[in-house]
Amino acid sequence: MLTLYSYWRSTTSYRVRVALNLKGLAYDTVPVNLVAGEQRELDYVAKNPVKGVPTLVLEDGTVLTQSLAILDYLDHLAPDPALLPNDPLLRARVQAAAHTIAMEIHPVNNLKVVGHLKSEYGLTADQGTEWMRHWMTEGFHAYQALLPDRSGFSFSDTPLLCDICLVAQLYNAHRWGVDMTPFARLLEIEEHAMKLPAFEAARPENQPDAT
Structure with a gap:
């Protein structure tokens, strides 16, 4: 299953949650409290050097960062419904x-x-x-x-x-x-x-x- 490192008020995390839901992809959520500074903890920085959210971890352990890049990946992984038109x-x-x-x-x-x-x-x-x-x-x-x-x-x-x-x-x-x-x-x-x-x-x- 996909794992999404997210913060509830993060607009970039919000984007990825919507896309995962639209495409019917199951995922677990791991909260990262940005206000408390958890994004700067060493084990998290090892996953996401930008020290932000979202971070998406694939089933094989591959780590993806940056919401637009993640959305592009999801659009190729599950093309229907498409997030971008063909024209x-x-x-x-x-x-x-x-x-x-x-x-x-x-x-x-x-x-x-x-x-x-x-x-x-x-x-x-x-x-x-x-x-x-x-x-x-x-x-x-x-x-x-x-x-x-x-x-x-x-x-x-x-x-x-x-x-x-x-x-x-x-x-x-x-x-x-x-x-x-x-x-x-x-x-x-x-x-x-x-x-x-x-x-x-x-x-x-x-x-x-x-x-």
């Missing part, structure tokens, strides 16, 4: 939307980045929250502008890679009080997603380490 142009558009979340919003809002800003540059807790809100708002405007004029999920009637990234990031947006008034389309996508068992089961609150 090259649509595939590029879906990846661009996914990368807007995964490469524009997430890296600058990562726990270790915000923590460094606080410890080294004196940001207060409120300033740290405003920092995260700013970059989420910027990214959501960009994501929404990339979408075609349609209902349902971002580019399809079924969730794709970009939808998985978006829904996980929206969890953080709600948590940190981002003004979602301009983003009705994104909230519609989230509403569609949360009707699916794969997304519901992956919700942070439904994880074994949720507190």
Whole structure:
């Protein structure tokens, strides 16, 4: 069985949980408490030198890190349902939307980045929250502008890679009080997603380490 090292509030772990659920792949969850610093313990760093989550350990002991790389692997391991369309142009558009979340919003809002800003540059807790809100708002405007004029999920009637990234990031947006008034389309996508068992089961609150 697959083993997922995860933290309940990690948006990158959330992405992988959704994909595993969508593809019907059984897995065990091993919690890694990022707030307590368990990601920096030597035995964990041996698995994931980035000192983050998720980490996916395959049945033969092979270790995979980085959520987008894991999602790509899972899409090849269990191609149905596909996370990316076959059409090259649509595939590029879906990846661009996914990368807007995964490469524009997430890296600058990562726990270790915000923590460094606080410890080294004196940001207060409120300033740290405003920092995260700013970059989420910027990214959501960009994501929404990339979408075609349609209902349902971002580019399809079924969730794709970009939808998985978006829904996980929206969890953080709600948590940190981002003004979602301009983003009705994104909230519609989230509403569609949360009707699916794969997304519901992956919700942070439904994880074994949720507190």
